Amino acid sequence: MVHSNIHTPLKLPPLSQPHLPLPTGFTTMPLLLARTPPSSLPPILHHHYNSNNHHLLIAPSQKRFPLIAGPILLPRRILASSPLKCASINGVPILNNPEASTEQVHAGELLQRIRKWLDFLPLILPGGRWWDFSDDVDVQLVAQPVTVWRALGKMWELVARDRWVIIAAFSALIVAAVSEISIPHFLTASIFSAQGADLVVFHRNVRLLVLLCVTSGICSGIRGCCFGIANMILVKRMRETLYSSLLLQDISFFDNETVGDLTSRLGADCQQVSRVIGNDLNLILRNFLQGGGSLIYLLILSWPLGLCTLVICSILAAVMLRYGSYQKKAARLIQEVTASANDVAQETFSLIRTVRVYGTEEEEYGRYNWWLGKLADISLRQSAAYGVWNFNFNILYHSTQVIAVLFGGMSILGGHITAEKLTKFILYSEWLIYSTWWVGDNISNLMQSVGASEKVFHLMDLSPSSQFTERGIKLQRLMGCIEFLNVSFHYPSRPTVSVVQHVSFAVHPGEVVAIVGLSGSGKSTLVNLLLRLYEPTNGQILVDDIPIQDLDIMWWRERIGFVGQEPKLFRMDISSNIRYGCRDVKQEDIEWAAKQAYAHDFISALPNGYGTLVDDDLLSGGQKQRIAIARALLRDPKILILDEATSALDAESEHNVKGVLRSVRSDSATRSVIVIAHRLSTIQAADRIVVMDGGQIVEIGSHRELLLRDGLYARLTRKQADAMA
Numbered sequence: 090m091v092h093s094n095i096h097t098p099l100k101l102p103p104l105s106q107p108h109l110p111l112p113t114g115f116t117t118m119p120l121l122l123a124r125t126p127p128s129s130l131p132p133i134l135h136h137h138y139n140s141n142n143h144h145l146l147i148a149p150s151q152k153r154f155p156l157i158a159g160p161i162l163l164p165r166r167i168l169a170s171s172p173l174k175c176a177s178i179n180g181v182p183i184l185n186n187p188e189a190s191t192e193q194v195h196a197g198e199l200l201q202r203i204r205k206w207l208d209f210l211p212l213i214l215p216g217g218r219w220w221d222f223s224d225d226v227d228v229q230l231v232a233q234p235v236t237v238w239r240a241l242g243k244m245w246e247l248v249a250r251d252r253w254v255i256i257a258a259f260s261a262l263i264v265a266a267v268s269e270i271s272i273p274h275f276l277t278a279s280i281f282s283a284q285g286a287d288l289v290v291f292h293r294n295v296r297l298l299v300l301l302c303v304t305s306g307i308c309s310g311i312r313g314c315c316f317g318i319a320n321m322i323l324v325k326r327m328r329e330t331l332y333s334s335l336l337l338q339d340i341s342f343f344d345n346e347t348v349g350d351l352t353s354r355l356g357a358d359c360q361q362v363s364r365v366i367g368n369d370l371n372l373i374l375r376n377f378l379q380g381g382g383s384l385i386y387l388l389i390l391s392w393p394l395g396l397c398t399l400v401i402c403s404i405l406a407a408v409m410l411r412y413g414s415y416q417k418k419a420a421r422l423i424q425e426v427t428a429s430a431n432d433v434a435q436e437t438f439s440l441i442r443t444v445r446v447y448g449t450e451e452e453e454y455g456r457y458n459w460w461l462g463k464l465a466d467i468s469l470r471q472s473a474a475y476g477v478w479n480f481n482f483n484i485l486y487h488s489t490q491v492i493a494v495l496f497g498g499m500s501i502l503g504g505h506i507t508a509e510k511l512t513k514f515i516l517y518s519e520w521l522i523y524s525t526w527w528v529g530d531n532i533s534n535l536m537q538s539v540g541a542s543e544k545v546f547h548l549m550d551l552s553p554s555s556q557f558t559e560r561g562i563k564l565q566r567l568m569g570c571i572e573f574l575n576v577s578f579h580y581p582s583r584p585t586v587s588v589v590q591h592v593s594f595a596v597h598p599g600e601v602v603a604i605v606g607l608s609g610s611g612k613s614t615l616v617n618l619l620l621r622l623y624e625p626t627n628g629q630i631l632v633d634d635i636p637i638q639d640l641d642i643m644w645w646r647e648r649i650g651f652v653g654q655e656p657k658l659f660r661m662d663i664s665s666n667i668r669y670g671c672r673d674v675k676q677e678d679i680e681w682a683a684k685q686a687y688a689h690d691f692i693s694a695l696p697n698g699y700g701t702l703v704d705d706d707l708l709s710g711g712q713k714q715r716i717a718i719a720r721a722l723l724r725d726p727k728i729l730i731l732d733e734a735t736s737a738l739d740a741e742s743e744h745n746v747k748g749v750l751r752s753v754r755s756d757s758a759t760r761s762v763i764v765i766a767h768r769l770s771t772i773q774a775a776d777r778i779v780v781m782d783g784g785q786i787v788e789i790g791s792h793r794e795l796l797l798r799d800g801l802y803a804r805l806t807r808k809q810a811d812a813m814a
């Protein structure tokens with residue numbers, strides 16, 4: 090009897106969604122399921138999906154494990170050990186056959202396996218689909234492919250300042266290569282002169298041999314050392330250039346990039362590229378010179394034999410080029426997949442508390458493991474390609490030996506060639522083929538490095554944000570008058586969602602203006618625009634009647650004190666955290682700022698006081714806010730922006746801190762303050778309150794005026810009062 094559970098087709102998650110791990114006991118399922126051709130399965134089916142009632146289990150790749158459609162017989166032991174209740178694949182039911190005997194099941198399994206391998210075989214033949222990376226690695230390759238010449242040109246730009254190292258390295262390389270390639274000639278000549286009892290020639294050859302050995306040894310040492318230095322210079326410059334290029338990007342760039350991905354570019358990708366000069370180019374040139382020298386020597390010795398070897402080497406070169414471009418593609422994918430795996434790890438570790446509290450360690454492991462699987466998948470094909478390449482090399486290498494012995498032997502018998510010449514021929518043909526192999530191997534490594542460099546070069550080439558390149562106005566005296574004039578804005582990453590619409594209001598010098606509104610109404614976005622983290626899409630922001638984009642950005646930001654919603658601390662001591670962004674600050678000033686922010690007492694109670702090393706996790710939310718407030722106050726800013734800056738403080742600390750925010754150190758000056766707060770009780774004393782709703786200003790006035798108007802502000806105040814009651 091056959092039980093079946095037919096369900097509506099399962100909705101498969103899109104490729105970009107996190108991939109859930111297989112439930113326990115299902116790891117072998119894909120192999121067992123491989124039964125019928127994948128006629129009705131869409132290509133995305135190499136994902137597995139797990140919801141409350143369904144388990145959809147699909148082989149990791151349709152291509153390599155040709156899959157299933159139609160009813161599927163599940164062995165009892167799998168059903169027994171699994172949480173499977175019902176299952177279907179694209180609406181096709183998985184059937185459960187509890188009546189099948191163990192022998193039947195085993196025979197079925199064996200048949201399925203044989204069928205699977207038979208299906209699999211044509212795919213792994215040269216040109217088969219198994220080798221193709223295009224349709225089963227769903228990573229986005231953002232960067233345009235880089236040609237080897239362009240990559241080498243970029244690398245040269247980076248090391249050109251220290252060209253003496255490169256020149257020394259190449260000079261040593263040429264001398265060492267010529268010395269090494271001459272050794273077999275004198276070696277053979279010495280042996281045969283000894284055999285011919287020609288003492289003078291023998292001694293001369295031995296002296297030359299010693300000289301060549303010493304020269305090649307010294308030059309190899311210089312070559313290795315200089316290429317190592319060139320490598321170090323290249324990686325250092327590359328990381329410097331990449332890091333500074335990233336630091337100077339617009340904030341919107343970071344909305345689209347992840348931290349894990351960027352750190353992977355700086356780490357793994359730069360390291361991979363570092364091999365280019367020290368290993369790849371060095372060896373390619375050395376072997377190219379030696380191979381070229383051997384070929385000329387062979388053609389001089391015997392041109393028919395030399396031509397035969399040349400033909401074999403040309404075939405080897407053709408295989409090598411194909412292999413090299415395959416490796417380049419694989420390397421490119423490996424870098425992308427590694428970056429994605431890093432991304433997952435970085436996200437998990439930075440949110441480890443959330444992971445622990447929600448007990449999602451297994452899911453996170455599954456997510457990371459999914460990328461590792463992809464990595465292994467690509468590396469597997471890379472290794473297989475290496476095996477095929479080695480196979481070709483071996484065949485071709487031994488063919489030269491056979492040809493040399495066959496034709497050479499016949500020539501000796503015919504008296505056309507001497508035994509000494511044939512020995513030299515075999516030695517040099519071996520050298521030639523090995524050089525070709527090495528050149529091939531190194532070219533493929535070079536291709537891999539170039540493949541890895543694509544995203545790095547793409548990022549290095551990004552122009553810095555115009556904010557850093559344009560010089561703006563520095564005002565003699567800043568009054569602190571800010572005016573938003575019909576400002577509208579949408580985030581570059583969401584061009585269709587207008588976050589701020591036609592906003593107009595002013596903050597006069599010395600005024601405290603509060604911005605309130607429901608969550609997501611655009612309050613922080615207004616602050617982002619004022620800090621010029623983004624530019625308005627419409628309208629203007631004026632500072633003392635000057636458009637904000639005409640001001641020098643560094644000058645402008647130095648005059649603003651900003652405390653954000655969740656202040657972050659650097660992994661430095663507390664003094665350095667407070668001093669962050671301020672130059673020439675004395676310890677007394679730091680302590681003054683800490684006292685103003687009511688942070689001095691708790692800092693003094695720490696084991697090392699102001700010298701205590703902190704990071705983002707070591708202090709409470711309120712303590713971090715107080716340090717951030719001290720940081721802002723230390724600048725004695727003309728404009729102070731507080732975005733929920735006191736939300737984590739207790740009522741007493743908040744009251745105390747609020748008192749000092751308005752006061753400035755220099756008595757003659759005033760400070761304009763913009764406060765964003767959800768706790769409406771904290772902004773009642775503001776000179777004006779701007780009420781936002783859905784990206785628009787709906788009310789402006791003092792606390793009393795707004796209560797009398799009985800609009801959104803009055804409603805929000807009443808609701809908060811009710812909640813407190």
Ligand SMILES: Nc1ncnc2c1ncn2[C@@H]1O[C@H](COP(=O)(O)OP(=O)(O)OP(=O)(O)O)[C@@H](O)[C@H]1O
Pocket residue numbers: 344580582583588606607608609610611612613614615
């Ligand atoms: N970097 C960003 N990229 C795209 N959209 C964003 C970005 N930052 C914020 N948004 C969107 O802009 C809208 C307004 O966000 P904003 O942070 O300004 O609201 P808010 O009023 O400050 O909210 P809250 O009171 O919760 O802090 C929200 O819909 C948010 O999803």
